[in-house]
Amino acid sequence: MSAKLIKGTEIREQILEEITAEVAKIKEDHGKVPGLVTILVGENPASISYVTLKIKTAHRVGFNEIQDTQPIDISEDDLLALIDKYNKDDSINGILVQLPLPKHIDDKKILNAIDPDKDVDGFHPVNVGRLMIGGDEVKFPPCTPAGIQEMIVRAGVETSGAEVVVVGRSNIVGKPIANMMVQKGKGANSTVTIVHTRTKDLAAHCKRADILIVAAGVPELVKPEWIKPGACVIDVGVNRVGEKISEKTGKKVAVLRGDVDFEKAKEIAGYITPVPGGVGPMTITMLMLNTLKSLKFKLGIE
Secondary structure (H helix, E strand, C coil): CCCEECCHHHHHHHHHHHHHHHHHHHHHHHCCCCEEEEEEECCCHHHHHHHHHHHHHHHHCCCEEEEEEECCCCCHHHHHHHHHHHHCCCCCCEEEECCCCCCCCCHHHHHHHCCHHHCCCCCCHHHHHHHHHCHHHCCCCCHHHHHHHHHHHHCCCCCCCCEEEEECCCCCCHHHHHHHHHCCCCCCCCEEEEECCCCCCHHHHHHCCCEEEECCCCCCCECHHHCCCCCEEEECCCEEEEEEECCCCCCEEEEEECCECHHHHCCCCCEECCCCCCCHHHHHHHHHHHHHHHHHHHHCCC
16 A cells, blocks of 8 residues: 655645735734845856745735845845845845855855844754754744644644654754754654764664654665655655656656655655655745744734
């Protein structure tokens, strides 16, 4: 019997509808809508594509969205001044600087200049600290880990007391999702192990996981025999392994593979995310949710 698919595309639609309704209610009651600014430096095609999707989503849910595109040769000081301007702008609840930035600009300095209370990406050291403390201290969990946790909860997977194994130790996915799953509260209360490239007997750790979260960036790293029967498998990897001709358009498109051997794993797991259409659609969705939260914090709305 095949695993139940946890489709990020479907969960995204549910959450965006909820956000749209809540934004409309806040606008009716308080006369305000969330304000999100996206700062893009240069013309990186992948960044433009991603930012365009953010803009489209923000407009869909009723946000005031500002797209601020700057030339690739903008100075670091000028970019810092721009962020300071938006930090002081009461109509802006979320500030997002699209990475990567040009080599002459220090990414860390730029991201750390964002007001932590407008850091809807959740990458500022203050928000990383809030995440570590947990509970009511958390304002903006990083978007991809937040999406993963939301998918697990909405799929009805039991997390309390579950053995969770996270493959990968990045600051963007691995470390934060491990921290979130070990906290007290909904979708957490788990026993968590982080494994990585230096881990001895990676397969043995994966095999005991009730919930296996794979964010290694290695195509089909996790083999079907590594998966505990009935486990929930969350595949964060999106690896380009070639090209094919699309049956719909007749154009070349990328062939994507996750970090899990999906076709074989789905015959063993109880729940599994597809690639594409799994975790990917959740990242921008949770960015919208964090921006809505920022306005609610400011207005004192629970």
